[in-house]
Amino acid sequence: MPSKARLNSCRPVVDRCRRSSVVAQRSIWSAAPRAWGVAVCLVAVLGQGFAQPHDYLPAAERTNGANTLEAVQPVVAAAAAATVEILGEGKRVSLGTLIGVDGELVAKASELPAEVTVRFAEDQAAPAAILARDADSDLALLRIEGDGLRGVTWPVLRGVAIGQWVVAPVPGAEPSLGVVGAAVRPIERAGGALGVRLAYDRGSAAEAVTIAEVYPESAAARAGLQEGDRIRAVDGEPVRSVDALIERVKQRNPGDTVRIDLERGGETQTMDVVLGYRSVFDPFDRNQRMSGPTSRRRTGFAQVIQHTIPLPPDALGGPLVSLDGEVIGINIARVDRVTTYALPVREVQGAIARLRRSAANQTSSPP
């Protein structure tokens, strides 16, 4: 049997022949800048007496090349007009989709700091109120003041077909093209994480689990856990094995606070740790390492449309559009190199109803 690493491998040449071969491929065949298209065109025409095809497809001709995207631009125009950018601390953190006539919009909740600004035109931005957050869908409801802010039109619900093209408008950039890659389905939650490596003690009847390493910028690091700390209990429940500790932490969600009883230097301490996302372990995952930036919150959805549009983690929360221009979902998570999730319209509408109820309850409650 080949080793697991080999089976999972998508970069055999990299592994066997050093990373250099990949670099070489990139330097030779890289997604050429648009100018190259012209350059190659020229030389093809000049040097080869009008007879030879290009040796490679110019960047503009590719699936997400300028020529292709120019064609789909009109299709997404209406949805693009309802797509805004959410800025937090000066930089984009999410897109937003306008959903009503009164400046209501939804965005990706887990990326939003407490205070955000919405940029709804190139030179127009306004502070927005975050009215409510929905943990199930990872959508937040926001409202901005402004004229002519028209929301998206939801289509008559139809099935989403595997292999159908989908487009995502991105303000300030060309839209991005992909296909629905797999069946609409639920995505299990992954739970929270401390962000530590645990030591498997060989001894029997352990009374605690030892932290072998605290990963930088993890929940554990923020809370002050240290290498060598011996965790005795989580939320008062004793943990006697690595697996028991992991299981207990995974039962809780990112953002939840857990109380950890631990031993350090012979003394017993209690610490509150706000759990983080399991994406803290991405550096140890081969597929994640080859994926570029991904969303921290990318699991635990009742239903998703899986598609291939390569959206950066700050470009979720915007509409997913069919080639007929219908909004079929809201992009919600960049998962890996080949995967983006969108919430189907039915899920979005359910979330919006919950968000509006939640917002109404908050405003109607006495101060």
Next chain:
Amino acid sequence: MAVSKVYPGNDRVGWFGTVAGLVLALLGSPTGTAQAVSVADLKGVEQQVQRALPRARQATVVVSGGGSGVIITPDGYVLCAEHVTGRPGRRALLTLDDGRLVAAKTLGNTRFADAGMLKIVEPGEWPFAPMAEAGASQVGDWCFLLGHSSGYDAVRGPVVRVGRVIVKGRNLIQTDCQLIGGDSGGPLFNLAGEVIGINSRIADELDENYHAPVEAFQRFWEPLLAGEAIPRQSGNGGGWLGVRTAPHRDGLVINEVVPGSAAAQAALQPGWIILRVDDYAVGSPEELGMAIRALSPGEKVTLRYRQDEAEHSIKVELSDRPSRRRTR
């Protein structure tokens, strides 16, 4: 199939040629690859993909845990990647699209193209997708692929990606259909649902997805079926130029030309300064080596070089890399 390489960097072209070429290029290349894409075109692609999908999906299998593969004959021959199948004569387990597990054994492989084969050893008539004929796929073709991205997921099934052929070489196809671990060994199809390649590897950019072309199987068909691990055709892998170089202010200065090498055949001379390879700058001997090894023996590269203050270009046909020599 002969795929001609057309490289930038022809120094015999004057300004008239440049203008004429620009006009022609803007009017549309007579070769026909520079075309606008319309929404109708895309919908046509979508329809063909969706028509081909059911059969393509039935033919796509999981190979022993993490990889993918595709059945290409009703009697159960399977195309896969060498780095998934490993050496010939081993047992493997395939998971069919309907969840059935079937026993298979690994056949031959060509490591240099990352082409590997298996045969289902149980009797039966298997769902399959035929191979395309040699030369059927070309740069610019729309294509789609299937693979069990990040491993088998029975609820999700294999994941579809759609894109275009960016490069077609003897031993590789490059597409913009994104791959990830688990897709390895899975099939790349043309819009007719014929297998044109096998998912192999990636580089960092999203457009850098590489597949073994079916031609790399077809060239060695009998030995592959006979279970031969076909040795590298090219020593350490890739093409060979045969020069020793050192960094120089603008490029790499040739210190030595190995007798009998491709460089010697092309009469490269010590003292020349290599500026670019196929119009990509090379800053170090390592980079030059990488660029050359990424190509296959028999392929031609255009070297841009300087000799006595004058710049020239020369085409060099790369040779096989001698297995024991470490010369670049």
